[in-house]
Amino acid sequence: MPNQENYKLLPFKFLRLKNKTIVTNMGGDFLLLPDDVFRRFVNYEIQQSERVYLDLKAKHFIYDESPHLPIQLLATQYRTKKSFLRNFTSLHMIVVTLRCNQKCRYCQVSSEHADAEQFDMTSQTAKKCVDLIFKTPSPYVKIEFQGGEPLLNFEVIKYIVEYAESVNRQYNKDLEFVICTNLVLITDDQLVYCKDHGINISTSIDGPPDVHNGNRLTEDGRGSYDKVLKGLEKARRILDFNKVAALMATTKASLGRFPEIVDHYILLGFHRIFFRSLNPYGRARKHQKILGYSTDDFLQSCCEGLEHIIKLNLAGTHFVEEYSCLLLTRMLTPFTTGYVDLQSPTGAGIGGVIYDYDGRIYVADEGRMLAKEGDTKFLMGHVDGQFEAIFGGATVRRTIEVSCVECLPQCIDCAFQMWCGADPVRNYAIQGDLVGHRPTNEFCRKNMGIVKYWLEKLDNADDALWDVIWSWVTAVPISTICSFGMKHSICEA
């Protein structure tokens, strides 16, 4: 047994990287230690006179007197990292119609023809959705309209917005609306309505015209790029410029072209991009041979894109990759982020929930897709039911119970545990059970790859790169950032 006279260990995880070993603790703090320092650390050979001793003590990896204070401090950090649980449930996605004017190749939802009005949500069902939503204890409520193409049932969107505003006079929650639309059909009147009610727009742009048009087609089989751009211009003219956000999905055609896609986003006036891999559901699964790729291929493209974005930032263009920003925020600050896929327990059902057009409620959109194929495992209930029975019911409990990375196989020992999350719906859909098999889990592989990319960057970052990273994490312009000294807080020479 090693000599524990110098100090005692506090709980931590470790992982061997290329040249160093990362140690992380329950507060989300980490240090990158040379392998020899790590060996001496776990064998109680670090001397009090060494600088690394103070770093290990300050970051709560060791203690040398009573453990009382580090327990208190780590508990506070841990509680802060889990504070997303207070927003139970904040994201409410409402499918106001299954009808769609597009036939996108990778669509994960089962859309219906644009004139199939029997797949519209009725105002009666919409009212019940809103009544249920406001029973959530979360002080923050985001209602996101999805489809199909939600603009095809704009009357019900208006009904929900106005009824929710009216109900909120009693509850006084922080209420936000987003319409997820392809922008092809959007009218001036609809945009004026959005402006009057503070509704944000989220759209899809996959990149330059040839990339976008290869994926996103109108019902007549033509690419939708030109129409989307007209809608984008109109939306920005009527709404505030920053009220319109865009998302991209990666298909085989995007691989190797991430820098070009980034440049295209900048050309269109965006300051952010989210490198999103394809979800293997619905048509995306059907068209896997044409659209699909390996996780390693995605990671390679992702790294190329990130290298390009870093260069742009260093040259003075503020541009953020959002998934990296989420991870870096978790890694470098005490705070949590609200991304459902990176939560433990999962955000499915307790962070976000989706109401189908017919009033059925699912823990996640992927659960809704499985139900279309006859598997209702993730059906929480119906808007006719009681809040407690739906949000505290067997489906939510079963989903949550198997979604804590703190006790999942392999995750239990993972050094990236505090920055990651579990996705039981995806595990079930792809690997056949809620827990999943970590050695073959592509979500795990992707996340590990991106975190390792950033750890290597942080280990070698100069002050200029630290300024870029810190400007992303704090959402402060790089001109006012001075992060000198950050490197020395995590990397031991």
Add this chain to the structure above:
Amino acid sequence: MNPGNLEHMPNGKVKVSLDVGLYSRDAILSTAYRFTHKCFINLLSYGVEIAHVEFSNKNDDKSDLTVLVNEFLNELIDQQLRFRINSETKDIQRAIVKEAFAPLENIPGSD
């Protein structure tokens, strides 16, 4: 067979004997889980002194298992270290979680 030795079987399988004084059953199982996508692993026995683990290729793969088994042995060292750290720190870990969620103790229905 001495602990740590690799024994190449006539059927292409590789058998390894491990000193249970060095490696716990949980460390061996946890390491095995991490290799289940690469080969078939069979924990044959966990005795008083020695544990026997057998490795075999999946499907028609005829590749030499020696490198894979040595990777397993390296990973086993780290897994055993993880178990040692967990064992030394588990009481504090429990205390941290309990303290973190202590404010919930007085909420009705929170047990």
